[in-house]
Amino acid sequence: MIYQKLKGTVDWLPPQSQKWRLFQQKICNHFEKSGFSFIETPYLEKTALFARGTGEASEVVQKQMYSFLDKNEESITLRPEATPSIVRSYIENKIYGNKGVEKYYYFGPMFRYERPQRGRQRQFFQYGVEIIGTQDAKSDAETIAAFSYLYQSLHIDNQLRLNSIGCFQCRPPYLEKLKKYLIQNKSSLCEECKVRVEKNPLRSFDCKKEPCQKTLEKAPFILHDLCESCKTHFLEVQNYLKYLGITYDILPKLVRGLDYYTKTAFEFASTKLGAQDALSGGGRYDELIKVLGGPETSAVGCAGGFERLLLVVEEEAPKREGVFMASLGEEAEKEGLKIVTELRNEGIRCLLSYDHKSLKSQMRQADSAYVKFVCILGENELRSRKVMVKDMEKSTQEEVSLADLKGYLDQHV
Ligand code: HAM
Numbered sequence: 001m002i003y004q005k006l007k008g009t010v011d012w013l014p015p016q017s018q019k020w021r022l023f024q025q026k027i028c029n030h031f032e033k034s035g036f037s038f039i040e041t042p043y044l045e046k047t048a049l050f051a052r053g054t055g056e057a058s059e060v061v062q063k064q065m066y067s068f069l070d071k072n073e074e075s076i077t078l079r080p081e082a083t084p085s086i087v088r089s090y091i092e093n094k095i096y097g098n099k100g101v102e103k104y105y106y107f108g109p110m111f112r113y114e115r116p117q118r119g120r121q122r123q124f125f126q127y128g129v130e131i132i133g134t135q136d137a138k139s140d141a142e143t144i145a146a147f148s149y150l151y152q153s154l155h156i157d158n159q160l161r162l163n164s165i166g167c168f169q170c171r172p173p174y175l176e177k178l179k180k181y182l183i184q185n186k187s188s189l190c191e192e193c194k195v196r197v198e199k200n201p202l203r204s205f206d207c208k209k210e211p212c213q214k215t216l217e218k219a220p221f222i223l224h225d226l227c228e229s230c231k232t233h234f235l236e237v238q239n240y241l242k243y244l245g246i247t248y249d250i251l252p253k254l255v256r257g258l259d260y261y262t263k264t265a266f267e268f269a270s271t272k273l274g275a276q277d278a279l280s281g282g283g284r285y286d287e288l289i290k291v292l293g294g295p296e297t298s299a300v301g302c303a304g305g306f307e308r309l310l311l312v313v314e315e316e317a318p319k320r321e322g323v324f325m326a327s328l329g330e331e332a333e334k335e336g337l338k339i340v341t342e343l344r345n346e347g348i349r350c351l352l353s354y355d356h357k358s359l360k361s362q363m364r365q366a367d368s369a370y371v372k373f374v375c376i377l378g379e380n381e382l383r384s385r386k387v388m389v390k391d392m393e394k395s396t397q398e399e400v401s402l403a404d405l406k407g408y409l410d411q412h413v
Helices: 015-035 048-054 059-064 081-094 137-153 171-184 193-199 201-206 210-216 228-244 307-311 330-345 357-366 379-383 402-411
Strands: 045-047 066-069 075-078 103-112 123-132 157-163 262-270 278-284 301-306 323-327 351-353 373-377 386-391 397-403
Touching: 015 103, 015 137, 015 307, 045 048, 045 081, 048 059, 048 075, 059 201, 066 397, 081 103, 081 123, 081 301, 123 137, 123 307, 137 262, 137 278, 137 301, 157 228, 171 193, 171 201, 193 201, 201 210, 210 262, 210 323, 228 262, 228 351, 262 301, 278 402, 301 307, 307 397, 323 330, 323 357, 330 351, 330 379, 357 373, 373 379, 373 402, 379 386, 386 402
Parallel strands: 323 351, 323 373
Antiparallel strands: 045 075, 066 075, 103 123, 123 301, 157 262, 262 278, 278 301, 373 386, 386 397
């Protein structure tokens, strides 16, 4: 029996896994520089957290969660997103007591049972940020800017789509209006949207079916029914973005697929992605902390799909790194192992071969491991306490005494 990975999951193998690590580091460094602190929460949570947080009416909760009963008959879910977990942790650890603004970033796997396709997996990684503890429009702009500048630094062309979806004051009367419109046009809606009219009419905007999309083009939009406070906030966000030179398109039908958003909602899209064009998405969620049992606290955040980002970043030539020790003969192999261990202890990435391979075979192995240097240690070299160091980039080589090897590599690696 040969086992295969689950549908919608990916193995990252060398050398592509090097690209994975490199961009993970670039993203994390970028968020660190932008003043966010790393947060890691469990991948398993109680199902109720997402049902309540992400929202009962959302597609994610209705169709996509990996939920199961554990041995204690408790319903557990593999997190489909991190925002409810971070809010849970914020409340559970009483971080709100600090009365300050918390800025978190995260990088980790999420799980959603979706139909796999390019850019859509069942296990995928998200990079994201959350700013908790302020309703200042500056924090919306700061979140958007963190993603915009990240894409800029990685040379990723993108479109920022922006909207405001109101608050718990202006949304209920708007929803009545929308409901009325949808009931009038019920015959042109799909079966699912007919149910949505009653349960959560805003979700109809997420429907991908052509007749529903067409019907919703003429629907009333929340953007045109905002209360004064939401209007002012939205203008402030836009002014900050303009000031930062971040261009955007206002998309009144952008509502985002999760239930907790209030006011600002946004998405970064890439034309290079095809059907699944959202690089990332986020928005403000001023009610979620209260809904999950915490004190009234405003927040804003955003998350992006890491595999999608890897699909659109320019292919960089893998960087040659470290050293390969090619040893020939029993004594040299023993000495080679010792040198490798010492160099590794000094922080130099070092590889070696097994099974008494020929020099040619070891050179081939070194080349595919993408090292910068190969140290060749034969019996002659061993006798004169020297190694031949070959630079794999420049195709040059020189003899270096064993005593000077570490210094030489330090200078050149
Ligand atoms: P989301 O829009 O559900 O938002 O997901 C954010 C991003 O994750 C998407 O734009 C997409 O790039 C990626 N993504 C989602 N599903 C998949 C999938 N099946 N395969 C690959 N990539 C996927 C959230 O998750 C919110 N928690 C974002 C947020 C943070 N809002 C406020 N704070």
